[in-house]
Amino acid sequence: xxxxxxxxxxxxxxxxxxxxxxxxxxxxxxxxxxxxxxxxxxxxxxxxxxxxxxxxxxxxxxxxxxxxxxxxxxxxxxxxxxxxxxxxxxxxxxxxxxxxxxxxxxxxxxxxxx
Numbered sequence: 001x002x003x004x005x006x007x008x009x010x011x012x013x014x015x016x017x018x019x020x021x022x023x024x025x026x027x028x029x030x031x032x033x034x035x036x037x038x039x040x041x042x043x044x045x046x047x048x049x050x051x052x053x054x055x056x057x058x059x060x061x062x063x064x065x066x067x068x069x070x071x072x073x074x075x076x077x078x079x080x081x082x083x084x085x086x087x088x089x090x091x092x093x094x095x096x097x098x099x100x101x102x103x104x105x106x107x108x109x110x111x112x113x114x
Contacts, residue, residue: 003050008060010034029083037066 010020024030046061 003053004057005060006057008063027083032083032085032088033069034066037062037069041065
């Protein structure tokens with residue numbers, strides 16, 4: 001039997017304010033991090049670790065990954081102040097290419113100043 005997770009109800013309305021997203025401005029990087037964790041990341045390796053149905057349900061891995069993403073954003077150097085998703089994706093591609101040893105000029109060029 002597989003483990004079920006505690007539901008991640010980020011869109012659930014509350015009494016005050018009406019929704020969690022009311023705390024965060026629309027152009028905030030947190031929306032990008034949540035969308036990335038919800039839709040783009042393959043967390044099947046993490047989810048596969050949870051095999052036992054015993055005990056309390058753990059937190060959803062997407063929630064924990066998004067939370068860690070916020071930690072990463074908070075620890076970035078002060079010159080990284082962009083909320084442009086395209087710029088963030090380009091930087092992540094360059095990091096991935098550098099970790100794989102790629103010398104592709106498209107992925108290794110410096111980012112444009114913000």
